[in-house]
Amino acid sequence: MQNNRNYFVAIALSVLILIAWQFLYVNPKIEADRIAQEARQAQQAETVKNAAGDSAGTVNVSPGGSAAVPGAAETRDLAVAQSARIAIDTPAVSGSINLTGARFDDLKLKEYRETVDPQSPVITLFSPAETEQGYFAELGYVGNDTSGAVPGPQTVWTQSAGTTLTPTTPVTLSFTNEKGVVFERTISIDDHFMFTVTDSVRNGSAAPVSLASYGRVTRFTKPTTPSAYVLHEGFIGVLGETGLHEVKYKEAEDKATISPGKATSGWLGITDKYWAAALVPPQATAYDTRFAHFTDGRPRYQADYKNDAVTVAAGQSTEVKNLVFAGAKVVPLIESYETSYSIPKFDLMIDWGWFYFFTKPMFKLMDYFFRFFGNFGIAILLTTIVVKLLFFPLANKQYKSMANMKKVQPKMAEMKEKYGDDKMGLQQAMMQLYKEEKINPLAGCWPILLQIPVFFALYKVIYVTIEMRHAPFFGWIRDLSAPDPTSLFNLFGLLPYDVPHFLMIGVWPIIMGITMFLQMRMNPTPPDPTQAMLFTWMPVVFTFMLATFPAGLVIYWAWNNTLSVAQQAVIMKRNGVKIELFDNMKGLFSRKPKPAE
Incomplete structure (x- = not known):
């Protein structure tokens, strides 16, 4: 009975420790995180108001492209109205594609609302970089001195086919540089949250050109509600043989840049509790990956990749295909994408935890x-x-x-x-x-x-x-x-x-x-x-x-x-x-x- 009594005393002490941990550490930490987040948002808003430069930003040649340092727009609607766009209208999402950079920066989820009130606003996932809640996905290229201008954040694409992106009507964009290299981009979407972006590059110049495609998901704020310790929010990716990578926002802030290395298959992006934005690069070409936190002018978080350069001979063409997921992490839907698009371990986008075999x-x-x-x-x-x-x-x-x-x-x-x-x-x-x-x-x-x-x-x-x-x-x-x-x-x-x-x-x-x-x-x-x-x-x-x-x-x-x-x-x-x-x-x-x- 002495051992029995000791056992129950141990249970009681454990319960008391859990209570003390909750009230003396967890609750104060959540409150401190909330206050710190509000302070960061206020500072970021002030930075945005004072930021100068082109709203499209710049791109460097480091792996994965780079981020934009935008100026400020008064409202989200004003930011959307400042550029030419192609409308998106499906049963699940609405928004538009920015023709500057062919950027996905305006996306709302029709089926989900902010609160249980059916009259509350629908969830906004992507917003233009000029806004305080800037969040977008972008695909482009890095060239060299012989390739001429290549599509990047500042490129203004021409709408050549299609008026509204729907599940049955894809749209086509085009851009031709000063050397005669023609880039044609076809964007399609399914009934839910998966965009397919197919680029055709035709070298109409007299010399070979070297091109490296890149993709990035960039956001300027992180979730305001502190996440529970049982849930991962932040950078995520399954990268080749190295498997799952999860990087918290705090870790990215501390280390600035985290480079998991090269991969030849997989995906990467940014995940929240219920929503995510992810890129699936071309699976046949090796690419470098990066999770980064930038502080040059305006703090922002970025998951990006850059493919190894390919050479397109004069008169020849090549095709580059990317997938962009942006939406709700619906379990059957995520699993169906893993199967239908052959995306390695895409179901790990949902944080089942260590006991996934039971959960x-x-x-x-x-x-x-x-x-x-x-x-x-x-x-x-x-x-x-x-x-x-x-x-x-x-x-x-x-x-x-x-x-x-x-x-x-x-x-x-x-x-x-x-x-x-x-x-x-x-x-x-x-x-x-x-x-x-x-x-x-x-x-x-x-x-x-x-x-x-x-x-x-x-x-x-x-x-x-x-x-x-x-x-x-x-x-x-x-x-x-x-x-x-x-x-x-x-x-x-x-x-x-x-x-x-x-x-x-x-x-x-x-x-x-x-x-x-x-x-x-x-x-x-x-x-x-x-x-x-x-x-x-x-x-x-x-x-x-x-x-x-x-x-x-x-x-x-x-x-x-x-x-x-x-x-x-x-x-x-x-x-x-x-x-x-x-x-x-x-x-x-x-x-x-x-x-x-």
Whole structure:
């Protein structure tokens, strides 16, 4: 029992450490990051207002091209109106392509809104470089002295075919330099978020030309909401044999330039929680890659590549094909792109984490139920049942062990009287009793411990997948990926004032705490005061801890506890063991707790 007590004390200390870590470090750090981000944005806005130079910027010959240093526009609409453009209109996106640089810098996602309010603005992904929230993708070339002018950030392309880019109507742009080299660019888009950019280069000059294509994704700000430690936001890419590369914004700021090296296949870009912009370079030609943070005039982040130069003989032509993904990270869609376009490990754009082999199947199961019932909350409930069935043999064994332990409590009481202060003898005798009766003294902890990997996987699914974003349940839960919006401390909205964030203890966290309390009261009250205190206060601690978690996760935990109580009651009844719940509840409100049987 001494080891048992120490075990529970260790759990209590661990919980206290987690709480202290959350309130003393994580919450202050999030607030500090938010303040620092606001200060950076204010500084960047001031820099933009004072910046001089051409809005198209310049390009150098370092691997991956370079970034633009734009001037400022008063509004996004004004920035869009300042240049000639080709409209984009598909079921999923709207916007335009800037003919200066053939740049993708105006893109909105029609199917997603900023809040759960259906009247809120749609999500804006790309914006012109002249705006504070500048974010764009660009493809171009780097030449040499003999090639003449080549398409870059300042190149003004001519619209030669097509008026509006739609899934059924591609557009064609052209540019001819002073030496007779003709660049013809055809841009097409599917029904969702994948652009295909095919360049035809015809050398009409009298001498060979050397060209290296480049691509870049550039943004001038990073997400204002600090991301959780379980999610990667920033630079991302799968680059040849070196595999997945993930670089946080902070790491790029510290190192300025990170060069993963050459690759002959793969993709790279910038990812947010739900959205991403990525380039898929030509897969047959080796290319250099770079993740960089520039501070020359205006801070910005850039993922870029530059292909090895190719020589086009006089009178000959070559073709360069790129893919540009810009949109929402919808799981089935990302997987279909990986297959249909043969993009290596494109599914890693979604951060499944180290336990992807568990997290991803859980999402698949939830998505399967969602397609039948149209509600991710119901999908969570049904997924919980499936998980309970999978773990049933192990949980059943543990509950039986707990039931057997209750049967031998009279023998344990006799041993305590027999050995008195001989703790070593009592410990050995109890271990022998456990062995003879096939009892696991820690069986009561296993039902909770078994939830931890499931809990983490479900948390990951709810937090990172866009399918869960703004997914309603019933009643007041309009977004399963956000915390329960109600609070006990303003009587769940009846009182007309807001409460501090750490006091947002909603209805579902309280339900979860009650179910956890009932689950722990299914067993006799521990005779040790430390254990008794732990069992009493743990539901309260978990209620406060989980109140800030996504509502979908809290609903899962409450439902799982409810199923566990029912399962344990059935097993105890079958084994002829008294269910202690009602006696424990009576003892809780009496002055003298009922002693363990």
